[in-house]
Amino acid sequence: MFLAAIFCLLWSVSSAERHPNACCVDREFECVMGEIGGSIVTEHGIPTQKLHKGFNILHYDYYVRKMAILFHTRQDDGTMKVTHILYDFTKNKTYISGSGSCNVTAIPPGTTFREPCIPDDAKFLGSTYMGYGASHLPLYNWEIKKASHPNITKRMAVTQGGCTPVLEATYGYADHNGAKFDVVYVFNNYHPRIRRRDVFDIPHICNPGMQSDIPEQANRVVRTITNLFQ
Template sequence: MVKEVFVLLATVAAALGADPTPCCVHHQFTADLLEVGGKINPILAVPEPITIQSRLYYDYDAKKQRVDRVVENDDGTTNNVTIYVDYTEQVARSIVGGKCVVTSLKQATMQEPCVPATSKFVGTRVLGPATNGVSINSFTADLTKVLNVTMKVSVTSDDCTPVSVSSYGVMEGAFQEITYFFTNLVYSLPHQVFHIPAICHGVHAPLVGRDLPLSPALKRYLNLQ
């Protein structure tokens, strides 16, 4: 009996001392995103900063997400862009400038609401006051063989709420580094948030958007150039 107790205590101690493992958050949520970073223009070989404010609506079970973004043009003006992404239909519908641009996802898969299973634990830090802050676990994942990127994910240690996601590597032919900061996250979605506006009815992918009256920055953003 004493031997079994020692074995049990040793097992518990090992479990308590083990590194946190990759975890998952809720399958539906709404969050504000701040996207900051930059990329090297593959044609001009010059750096281009990235700073975008977004609102993300995410439903992994329905395989849908919507992103409301403000995109800055080359002249400093801005455009509001709403993108409806349907991974089942494999299309993205972008509402911009009174037009609906529909593009193919090219067999893309939706990002799971999880820290990648192959991630390695980096460490735990406290966000805010050391005596009254939020405990954050960070992980890194080498996704270069599949996505040509390396990812770092930071989540709360108690319930896996995303805090930030950083990635760097070659994306769409350009070297990029970008970090997404999650704020105001709630585990709910507005009613009919994925309802496709009438302007997109009857528009099918792949739509060639090169002739649409959009700025060069928007065409680059929507991959129409």
Template sequence: MARTEQTIDGKPEIALVDYNQNITYTIHDGSCSKSASYQPAQSPCIPDDAVLIGTQVLGSSNNSLAINTWRVTTPLLEYKITVTNDTCSFVQETFYGVLSPGVSGSTTFLLSDITEGALPNGIFQVPPECRHAMTGPAVGRR
């Protein structure tokens, strides 16, 4: 399962990806849509062509986390990915560049409270707004 939050037209949007069922639930402005999701869960390691930017320590001296930040460059986007040194778990990801034809921008994901591995059955609950969600993209349907 993955959860992302962003603001669109000044209103929060939450997307929940259920990898087990291949469904994405998108909640925007109080309504929910669901769509087929063919996104694979991200691998917990960086690509082979990544370049190490630096190694840092995150946190305080008595509760710290050793992290590495890597850069990955593609024809349209540049990524900065921060992972833990020991397990290569994502901590932060930023990408910027051409997001779609004619649209440039940047996005940052900060990860916290991560549970690695399979979640127990029943831990993911469909949000109440999505129990009777329409199927398909939310574009033009409000």
């Protein structure tokens, strides 16, 4: 029901509405991204449903070309697994650490650290609002598709004033394994600057002698954040 309500919000269209110009999020910000969604993957030849729920603490700085995420995912036993992900485009490295191990990988050639903007070719879906009366929050809805990821569709709701992200729904088929997925992010505690610069420090555990495979949950958030801001 929650996902259905989000899609209804992001589908709002008025054919007579004036098309606004594409906008840009603050080039330096931090926020909490609440996450809920699911996917259907094939395990041992059987389609299996996977529920995704958790939250991400995101720090993004276009000026220093770095992005840090603390990825929290709720496990089946109710505990929370935390993975630290650091993009450092000054070194062209991605550092993913958690549970006593770290994986250091090169950022693929040709990948750029782009400004966090709605693309010029994004489709305007119309305006809507959240809340009521004097407390309502006016929003613009956009649909974004990339030629490099034709099986993935993203819809975003940003404030009409300031272009602050509020909602994002991403759905389609994952490029790496063809799994069908549907994930919604709700942006909370948005702040237009970085309050602690040490969030961009390389974790001490990340050295050449302590590398491991990237957890699938971390792989998923890496792909999502990559599609969102690169």
